[in-house]
Amino acid sequence: MSSFSQNIVTYSPAYTIVPTYECFNRCSYCNFRTDPGQSPWLTLAEAKGILQQLQSQNVCEILILSGEVHPHSSKREAWLQRIYDLCALALKMGFLPHTNVGPLSFEEMRKLKNVNVSMGLMLEQLTPQLLDTVHRHAPSKIPEVRLQQLKWAGELQIPFTTGLLLGIGETENNWWETLAAISDLHQRYQHIQEVILQPHSPGSQQTFDAPPFDPHKLPFVIAKARQILPIDITIQIPPNLIQDQEWLLACIAAGARDLGGISPKDEVNPDYPHLQEQTLREILQPGGWELVPRLPVYPQFGSWLSEELGEGVKKYRLKMNSKDNSRT
C-alpha cells in the first residue's frame, strides 16, 4: 500500500482566508499588507459564501492568514474575535483550520487552540540585526516575542508550524542559530510538526530591494537543517517559489518532504502562482517521488486535540484511507 512507501512527498489541499490585510507592521519584504484602516475586514457572511463553494472541491485545510492589529489598539479584541469566528465557521462547515496571524497573547492563543487543529508563526530569523533593516518598522518581528510564541504553543500543547525566511540580510550562521533554537524548543515540548524554509521572493508591492534567495543554495540549507532538526519535524518548502524543476527535485533529495498548503492563490506571494497538482506530480515522478495529500495536523498529535477537533480530523482520515485502498 502506498502509505508504507518511503518515497512520499506530502502537501495540504488548502484555501487561504484573509480576515484583513491591514497591518500595523511594515516588514519591507511584505507584498500583503495595507495601512491600518485601509482594508475592510472579511465578514462571516462573505466567508460562508466562499466556504460553501469549497465544499464541492478537494479542500481540507483553511489557512487563516492575517495582517495584524496592534496589541494595545481598541480594535484588537474585535480582530481576535473575528478570527475566532472565522475558524469556528470553517470547522462547523467541515474544514480543518490552521491559523497564522502573527504574535498572540497567551490568552489569545489559548482561545484559538479550541478552533484550530494546528497553528503557526515563522521565526523568520533570530538575529536582532534585522530590526535595523527589514524589520525596522515591525515590532511583531522582535526575535524574543516570536520565540516566546513557540514556548507558549508548547505549554498549551498546540501542534505548531514555524520556519525561516531566507535571504533578508542574514548570515549563514544565523540560519544554524535559528534552526538550533527551534530544535531546542522542540526537545522541550515535542510540538513542532514542520519547519518551512521559505526563500525570499520579491514581489511587486515590497520596498525591500534585494534579489530572490538563490534557489541553488536551498539543497545545502535543507541538508544542514535535516542534521540540526529532530527527525520527527518535517521540512517544508514552497514549490511555487522554487521555479526550477531540477532544483525542486534537488531540495527533496536533500531532505524536504512537504510542499505545504497548496491553494489557488498564494496570498503572501501573489506574484508566484502555484503549479497544478498534476504538474507537480509529473515533476516529482522522474525522481521516484509520490505526491500524497495530508491534513494540517500531523498524526502524532491526536491526543492534544479537543473532542470536537478530533472528530473533524477522524472524518478526513477515514476518507483518505478509503481512497488509499481504492488505489491499490
Ligand SMILES: O=c1nc2n(C[C@H](O)[C@H](O)[C@H](O)CO)c3cc(O)ccc3cc-2c(=O)[nH]1
Ligand atoms: O500559501 C502559503 N502558505 C503558508 N503557510 C501555510 C502552510 O503551508 C500550511 O498551513 C501548514 O503546512 C499546515 O498544513 C504558512 C503557515 C504557517 O504556519 C506559517 C507560515 C506560512 C507561510 C505560507 C505562505 O507563505 N504561503
Ligand SMILES: C[C@H]1O[C@@H](n2cnc3c(N)ncnc32)[C@H](O)[C@@H]1O
Ligand atoms: C507568512 C510568512 O510569509 C513570509 N513572507 C513574507 N513576505 C515574503 C516574501 N516577499 N517572500 C517570501 N516569503 C515572504 C514570512 O516568512 C511570513 O512570516
Ligand code: SF4
Ligand atoms: S509580513 Fe506579516 S507582519 Fe509583516 S507587514 Fe506583512 S502582514 Fe504585517
